[in-house]
Amino acid sequence: xxxxxxxxxxxxxxxxxxxxxxxxxxxxxxxxxxxxxxxxxxxxxxxxxxxxxxxxxxxxxxxxxxxxxxxxxxxxxxxxxxxxxxxxxxxxxxxxxxxxxxxxxxxxxxxxxxxxxxxxxxxxxxxxxxxxxxxxxxxxxxxxxxxxxxxxxxxxxxxxxxxxxxxxxxxxxxxxxxxxxxxxxxxxxxxxxxxxxxxxxxxxxxxxxxx
Amino acid sequence: xxxxxxxxxxxxxxxxxxxxxxxxxxxxxxxxxxxxxxxxxxxxxxxxxxxxxxxxxxxxxxxxxxxxxxxxxxxxxxxxxxxxxxxxxxxxxxxxxxxxxxxxxxxxxxxxxxxxxxxxxxxxxxxxxxxxxxxxxxxxxxxxxxxxxxxxxxxxxxxxxxxxxxxxxxxxxxxxxxxxxxxxxxxxxxxxxxxxxxxxxxxxxxxxxxx
DNA sequence: ATTATAACTGACTAAAAGGTCGGGTGTCAA
DNA sequence: TTGACACCCGACCTTTTAGTCAGTTATAAT
Numbered sequence: 001x002x003x004x005x006x007x008x009x010x011x012x013x014x015x016x017x018x019x020x021x022x023x024x025x026x027x028x029x030x031x032x033x034x035x036x037x038x039x040x041x042x043x044x045x046x047x048x049x050x051x052x053x054x055x056x057x058x059x060x061x062x063x064x065x066x067x068x069x070x071x072x073x074x075x076x077x078x079x080x081x082x083x084x085x086x087x088x089x090x091x092x093x094x095x096x097x098x099x100x101x102x103x104x105x106x107x108x109x110x111x112x113x114x115x116x117x118x119x120x121x122x123x124x125x126x127x128x129x130x131x132x133x134x135x136x137x138x139x140x141x142x143x144x145x146x147x148x149x150x151x152x153x154x155x156x157x158x159x160x161x162x163x164x165x166x167x168x169x170x171x172x173x174x175x176x177x178x179x180x181x182x183x184x185x186x187x188x189x190x191x192x193x194x195x196x197x198x199x200x201x202x203x204x205x206x207x208x209x210x211x
Numbered sequence: 212x213x214x215x216x217x218x219x220x221x222x223x224x225x226x227x228x229x230x231x232x233x234x235x236x237x238x239x240x241x242x243x244x245x246x247x248x249x250x251x252x253x254x255x256x257x258x259x260x261x262x263x264x265x266x267x268x269x270x271x272x273x274x275x276x277x278x279x280x281x282x283x284x285x286x287x288x289x290x291x292x293x294x295x296x297x298x299x300x301x302x303x304x305x306x307x308x309x310x311x312x313x314x315x316x317x318x319x320x321x322x323x324x325x326x327x328x329x330x331x332x333x334x335x336x337x338x339x340x341x342x343x344x345x346x347x348x349x350x351x352x353x354x355x356x357x358x359x360x361x362x363x364x365x366x367x368x369x370x371x372x373x374x375x376x377x378x379x380x381x382x383x384x385x386x387x388x389x390x391x392x393x394x395x396x397x398x399x400x401x402x403x404x405x406x407x408x409x410x411x412x413x414x415x416x417x418x419x420x421x422x
Numbered sequence: 423a424t425t426a427t428a429a430c431t432g433a434c435t436a437a438a439a440g441g442t443c444g445g446g447t448g449t450c451a452a
Numbered sequence: 453t454t455g456a457c458a459c460c461c462g463a464c465c466t467t468t469t470a471g472t473c474a475g476t477t478a479t480a481a482t
Contacts, residue, residue: 005458022270023278024235027439039461040441046459059233063274063439063468067234218429239470250431251471257429274439274469424482431476439468446461452454 004053004075011035011046012055015066016076025066122162127151129179130210132162132201138210139200151198151210152176154186161186162198215264215286222246222257223266226277227287236277333373338362340390341421343373343412349421350411362409362421363387365397372397373409 004012014034018026026034031043047066050056055072059065068076122136130151132138140153148167154176163176163186176186198210215223225245229237237245242254258277261267266283270276279287333347341362343349351364359378365387374387374397387397409421 007459019234022276023230024275027273028441029439037460039459040439041443041462042460044441049458062238064235065233216428238468240468248430250429251469252432252473253430255471260428426481427479429476429478431474433473435470435472437468437470440466442465443463444461447459449456449458451456 004050004055007035008046008049008053009075011043012050012068012072012076015056016068016073019068025064027064126178126180126183127162127164130164132179132198132210136201138162138198140196141199142196144194146194146197153195153198155193155195165194215261215266218246219257219260219264220286222254223261223279223283223287226267227279227284230279236275238275337389337391337394338373338375341375343390343409343421347412349373349409351407352410353407355405357405357408364406364409366404366406376405 011031011034014031015025018030018034028040028043032038032040035042035046037043047056047058050072051058053071054069055075057067057069059067122132122134122138125134127133132151146152146165148165150165151162152165154161154163154165161176163178165174166177166185167174172185172187174188176188178185201210222242222245225242226236229241229245239251239254243249243251246253246257248254258267258269261283262269264282265280266286268278268280270278333343333345333349336345338344343362357363357376359376361376362373363376365372365374365376372387374389376385377388377396378385383396383398385399387399389396412421
């Protein structure tokens, strides 16, 4: 019950590909056909073993309710089938920013991508509580309007920075909030400008939504 | 039968979110509960209308076999739930390449991303039949071994280029094939080196698998 | 007022789907 | 050579699920 067998891996592979192709997992019958077996028990046996190894999850007793767990994707050396966040097709490219300050080296890493979405490498630890760690890659969508709670790319006098944008009904009304107790809030000044919103973070090779 | 109604959009939304959360579409019962109706017919009516508008597809008479079509995702202003291709966690970073030649400007656009996956902006039309158009963004995974048919990033004497890698049993055995009749095959020379494999193309804001 | 249409009800049916039971076979290691 | 184990069979059962049928209600358009 420790190492995946050939047959188990075959089934996991079949499930992965089926989901990739159709958008939903296969039925027992379809799995039986793919594996060329005739008994449900064969499938149940294999599924049970995949479950025991935490590669797969069978949810409530219900049709097609299989989920490949992260460990399963890892074994298959495939990325999980998660949504790619970030899109939009309009908008003008952002000018390259000159950067310094807290996130010292953002600048050389800023890459115009396409339209109004681009990728940034961030440096520093001021957003660790939001899941953004030193040297992480984030996907930023260029926009002009923000709502309180958005994680934004802000251009300040001494450079660009990633922070949470907060607007509420008490002074100072609008400010930038680091997600790390070590740092203080940043109040808005005339020279500051919000460039875009962080919509996704690259973690372990996968894009994850922001928190 | 032309414009989506509030109720129809609600259902589409419910399906989208369900798939996003679970990895597979909801059953009729789950949709009934989410919409707070008691009859299957209500769901069937709505699904039929969504289908007529090409927002959704019901596949073979089978459980949980719903697919949100591109038009449906567009209406929801959500990206389709497609896999994000490209990952792996090991591997050394690729050295920045000096570029010239056919894809003239790849170089300034090469961005080291993380580990052995990076993003490239490509210029030129030599791969249009493979769906890679001028100024498209592609995702490249750094690797050393390739199989015939892979689309690869090759470094040649006069720069880098994206081409299809072909190896077969007739001379010249191994060569690079542009996906455009206007261009000729490139035979291998000593100075050439394959840097990585194109695993995804950014199209209209979404990452798509390569063909 | 009439008509069309979206949305819905409630009882029902048929098929699909998951699961059980009681086995069997082949392989490998102790 | 005897278990342990992975994998499989086939008949059967139960629940889930999609779908049908014959209507009703609400709303908006002509």
